[in-house]
Amino acid sequence: MKYMLMMNTPHGGPYQVASWPQKDLHAHIAFMKSFHKKLSSTGELVGAEGLAGPDQARLVRAGNDGKPITDGVFPETKEFLAGYWIVDVDSPARAYEIAAEASAAPGPGGAPLNLGIEVREVMSAPPNDLP
Template sequence: MKYMMMMHTPAGPYQVDGWSQQDFRAHIAFMKDFAVRLREAGELVAAEGLAGPDQARVVRAGKDGQPITDGVFPEAKEFLAGYWIVDVDSPERAYQLAAQASAAPGPGGAPLNLAIEVRQVMSAPVLD
């Protein structure tokens, strides 16, 4: 079963711009190591970090089909910082992996304990 694990972070405290180089490097090293462990276990499908909310836009099709954009929304309380798609045997395994990701180090090496939303990736129904 495939699951998407989405890392949600508060708009303020996770802003890595204010972190020391040592803290930032430790955080990135953790994320890279986490991806390597998932890959070696055969569980990693995809993983990406995302640009900050200051670069986000909401897009809708206008009446003529042309894109209409709205945003920037920097006042949001939380934003999606990144995600992993994993292929695991059970939801419990996805929850275990999400807890590991949640414990990524922040300033001073303390675990961030960020919220990781876990949702099953749905597949299309088999048509007769």
């Protein structure tokens, strides 16, 4: 089963890595690289990416003519998606274990961030009862 693990962080909260001391930033990046390597070696990692901050986000929808209409930046956002992993595991419990490990990534002073990681199953096909 595939799961998407989404790392959400409070806007303006503890995941402001650009403002961290260099040693803390390097420790965090080293953790993420090691975590990526570990999941790759077990064959559980399908993909993972960090995302640009919410200051670069835009909401896009099609206008009446089909051309994109953009809106944003949304500074009132309480949380933002900082990055994600897609894993292929045998059970939801394993996805939760991986999410907990990602949540404990080190932050300033080496303390675990304990960020919320949203875990959602990736649907492989629509239900069979649809026409």
